[in-house]
Amino acid sequence: MNYIGEHLLPGQLGHFFALLxxxxxxxxxxxxxxSNKANLPDDKKSWLRMARYAFLVETISVLTVFLLLYIIISNxxxxxxxxxxxxxxxxxPEYLLASFWExxxxxxxxxxxxxxxxxWFFIWREKKWEAPVMTVVSFAQFCLATMLLGIYVFGTKIGxxxxxxxxxxxxxxxxFSNPDYLSFPRIKEGNDLNSLLQNYWMVIHPPVLFLGFASTIIPFGFAYAGLMNKDHTWTTASISWTSFSAAILGTGIMMGAAWAYESLSFGGYWAWDPVENASLVPWLILVxxxxxxxxxxxxxxxxxxxxVFYILSFCFVLYSTFLTRSGILGDTSVHAFTGADMNVQLLxxxxxFLIPAFVLFFIRRKDIPTIYKEESTYSREFWMFIGSLVLFLSAxxxxxKxxxxxxxxxxxxxxxxxEDAKFAHNQVQIFIAIIIGVLTAVTQxxxxxxxxxxxFFKKLMWPTIISLVISLSISIFGNIDYTSKGVGFLAAIHVGIFAATYAVIANAIYIWVGVKGKLRFAGASVAHVGFALFLFGVLISSSKQEVLSQNTTGINVFEKTKNEDPAENITLFKGIKTDMGKYDIxxxxxxxxxxxxxxxxxxxxxxKDGSEEFYLYPDVLKNNKGQMGFAPNPDKKHYLTNDIFAYITTWSGLSEKPDTAQFVPRQVKAGDTTFYSNGMIVLNKIVVNPPDFKRTTEPGETPVMLDITVISKEGRKYTVQPGFAINAASTSFRNLPDSVIAQSLIIKFDKITDDKNGIFQIGIKETQNLNDLMTLKVYKFPFIVLVWIGIVVMVVGFLMxxxxxxxxxKLSAI
Structure with a gap:
């Protein structure tokens, strides 16, 4: 059959270059x-020349395949x-690249x-180690190329x-029995990109993360070269490459955290999601x-x-690849790939890589230089070793888990x-963080x-005293009272604050005293300061994280679930100012x-403290893959000391017209009846400080409530409790309207017009826009800026x- 409108050449070329x-x-x-095994110099050069030509053809093929697939997607x-x-x-258009790596x-x-x-950078810089390391890189390229074959061998799908x-x-x-199938709207339009990925971070986060993943093969290749050639001088050249890998992989991971903060409704930047964990583990082992x-x-x-650690860092990248691409995490992660019948190939x-590397390590173990003299506990290498083991234990x-x-x-x-995945990890990792924080403070x-x-004690005395004073001040005056996970965990948070403060102060002083302020020699200390700032930001922003959207309306539009509590989601009606504790919204x-x-x-x-008002613009995008409904994207207001973070949990909006309805005042007293278009409103009584008031009041406030019954023409009855909260100390009050959604009716308690005769003024508003409502989750993250500053400083330290x-x-080679 001759199909109309198909473009077959790009696919044919793409498949050819994939095979090439x-x-x-x-x-x-x-x-x-x-080349690596050749003994004669001419043989070595001959094989090396052939390898470079082959790697050039491989590079051209990969670039061509990449370009052809992008042409297919973009057109x-x-x-x-x-x-x-x-x-x-x-x-x-900017999300077409995100489509590429979805x-x-x-x-x-x-x-x-x-x-x-x-x-190619390695070939340019590392002539001595080119042959053995590029053997590993090229073999990894061969394995990746098999992932794009899409053929069956003895009933097993390869790629x-x-x-x-x-x-x-x-x-x-x-x-497909129709030759013009491409004209069908469903085919012509396309299946779309997952709504969770339609964010600018998903254009830049995956390339950086995959550069980090790819770069871990260089330290692994150095380890292979040392074992294969019984030459352990590779450890000099490997340090700069490993520093680069740690910097880039760490940046990629935290770009993912920024994506979660910008786009996902995690309620933060890290949720210990399995895919997040799978990327973090190789980085910890690499460091x-x-x-x-x-x-x-x-x-x-x-x-x-x-x-061992260089071998494991790359192998855990491969294990992470299996976890995220086999579909085995599909029920536990929001952004794992689904299975593609490639589990055997991924394993x-x-x-x-794992088995041959450790077999070779076992065979060569006696040839690896080892010092059997016990290390002094007052040596830098002893505590660096302990810190590395702690990082490995964390991984x-x-x-x-x-x-x-x-x-x-x-x-x-x-x-x-x-049940609480975050706390399951936090209760362990906070102690890891404390140990690493203290070690980064004292080890240098x-x-x-x-x-x-x-x-040692003379040099460390002042950093210790200063850190104790600062951390104790934060603990005493910082209002850190995170008790929901018990007193023990709260105590660990305070110890963690000391560890983070200690690491910042001690390393900052070391830059001044230890390396005489010469920043070009202070890369390690700068990286440690960055880690400490990051740790401090995590502890403060998490332990002092505050839910601002306490539901003062008493209106719950969804049932409580494991992830969302209606008491922490305020219900808003379009055009109605609503009390939200510290804010009117x-x-x-x-x-x-x-x-x-x-x-x-x-x-x-x-x-309500009189500071400047501001606007937030959260949005929703219809989910087209994975789950039904809408994907919420949060919005934030950034301040120097905190972020106000909001996302929509539910919404329903039918009317696009502006709400022009106004409140109509009515004078009533207990027992009176007044009317609205679809029925009548009966004021039963006024209650001061009612025990069953469904609103949330603040300390020092006295609620005053009207007990009202709304009776529709159909005979349905609704209980309404409009009121206000009076604060005698500040002589202020907050109006608390109530509504009957089914009747498109809002009632508020305006004032007492005649206290002697018990006459009150209520406001009645009928609006078709009452169906335009949402529930909103609003957080306050104190000092979250330290998280991002810490990451930047740490990466800069690695690069330094x-x-x-x-x-x-370079100097040693001269």
Whole structure:
């Protein structure tokens, strides 16, 4: 059958270059391996030349495949299933790249692209180690190329072809009996990009994260080179590469945290989601390996540990790939990939690196230099070793908790995840953070090999005193009273605040005293300051996090669930100013944006402390994949000391017309009846300080309530409790209207007009816009800016260390 409108050439070329990259990467692997093993210089050069040509062909193939798939997506060639499934014609142009890596195939291509870029930088800089390290890189490229094959071998699917045609992907669909199937609206428009990914962070976060993932192969390659060649001098060159990898991977992880803060309704930047955990674990092990490497370079200790940690850091990247792409986390993570029948291949990808590496390590273990002299407990290397082990322990605990679905799958168990996943991790990791915080404060004051006790305590005395004074002041006067998880956890938070303060002060003083203010030599201290600021920001923003949206209206539009409590979600009606504790809030209007297809809500917040009012604009976007309903995107008001963070939990809006209805005043007294368009309103009584008042009042306030019955023409009765709260101390009051949604009716208690005769004024408003309501969650995050500043400073510290090591290596080569 001749199909109309299909563009077959890009797919045919794409599949050809995918196969060419497979062959070229295998050839490069063999040639680099032979070059590394060759004894004669001419043979070594000959194989090396062939390997470089093969790697060049591989690079060209990967870039071409990348470009062809982007052409297919950006031109909306929906005859290709990948383009149809991950994009649409209505998608904003900047999100076409996000469409590229929404699917597994595109993300594997991104990973392969970064291997090519890193490979050429490595070839340019590291001539001595090119052959063995590039053997590993090229073999990883071969494994990634198999992920794009999409063929069956003995009934087992090898890879997933991103260039497969829609009609070949689903050949049984009756639609494809029509040669003009591309004209059908459902096919022509496309399946769209997941609404959770339609955020600018998803354009920049995945490339940075995958560069971090890809870069961990360089330390692994150095470890392979040392074991294969019995040459352990690689530890000098590896430090700068590992510093780069730690900086980039850490940046990618925290870009994901920023995405969660900007786009997901986690209510924050980190939720211990399994996919978050899977990216964090390799970084922790990599940083531990970097510190072991530094120990070896300075003292000769810990070389075996350096090998183990560098091997494990890359292997845990591969394990994370299995967790996030096998579909095994589909029920426990909001952004895991679904399975694509590649579980065996993903596990093979892991074991083909893990098993040979540790077999080679076991064989060569006796050839690895080892110092058997016991280290002094007053040496820098001893405490760096302890810190690295603590980081490794943290990684193992996180990985074990995250791997519960894998454990259940293998052993047939049914271990349920913890009900409070955040606290399950926090109650362990806070002690890890305390230990690391203290160690980053004191370790640099030790000297390598041994340190005189008097010198150590003299240097550390003032940083300790200053830190104690500052942290105690914060604990005493900072109103940190996070008791929901018990007194023990609160105590741990206070100890953590001391550890973070200690790390900032001690490292700042060390920069001044230890390296005489020469910042170019202070990369490690700068990184430690960044980590400490990050830790301090996490502790303060989490322990003092405040829910501002306490439901003062008493109107609950959804049932309490594990994730959301209606008592912490305020209900707002369009145009009605509503009391929200420290703020008056008004849902002023909403509008639909045809460009990004979002519905934006304008919220006016008026602080009661007299500070300037401001507006928030949270939005919702219709979910098109994964779940029904709408995906909420939060909005924030940034201050120097806090963020006000809000997102919509539920909403329903039928009318786009402005609300012009006004409150009509009526004079009534107990027992009187007044009317509205669909019935009558009966004032039963007035109650001062009622025991069952459904509003939330603040300390010092006395509620006054009208007990009213609304009776519709159909005979339905509704109880209404409008009132106000009087604060005698400040001589102020807050109006608390009530509503009958089914009758589109709002009633408020205006004032007492004749106290002697018991006559009151009420306001009655009938509005068709009463159906325009939402429930809103609003948080206050104190000092969250320290989280982001800390990350930036830590990454800068890693990069400073990398530059310092590169300069040292350059000078030593002269």
């Amino acid at each position: 990259s497979l062959v070229a990467s295998l050839l490069a692997t063999i040639a680099y391996f032979k 909306h060639y929906h005859e290709y299933y990948y383009a149809w499934d991950h994009s649409s014609r209505s998608l904003q 699917g597994q195939e595109g993300s594997f291509m991104l990973w392969s692209f970064w291997h090519c870029v890193l490979g 997933s072809n991103p260039f497969i045609l829609f009609r070949d992907q689903m050949p049984d669909m009756p639609l 531990a390996g970097l510190h072991m490497n530094l120990i070896y370079k300075s003292t000769g200790y810990s070389l075996k540990s350096t090998y 093979s990808f892991l074991f083909v 193992i605990v996180i990985s074990a 995250t791997s519960t679905p894998v454990f259940n799958k293998i052993f047939g168990t049914n271990i349920a995840p913890p 004051y030790f000297k390598y090999k041994d340190t005189p006790k008097s010198y 008004t849902y002023t209007r909403d509008t639909s944006n045809g460009f990004d297809r979002k519905k934006y809500f304008e919220l006016k917040l008026e602080p 260390s990398m530059a310092q090591r590169m300069n040292k290596n």
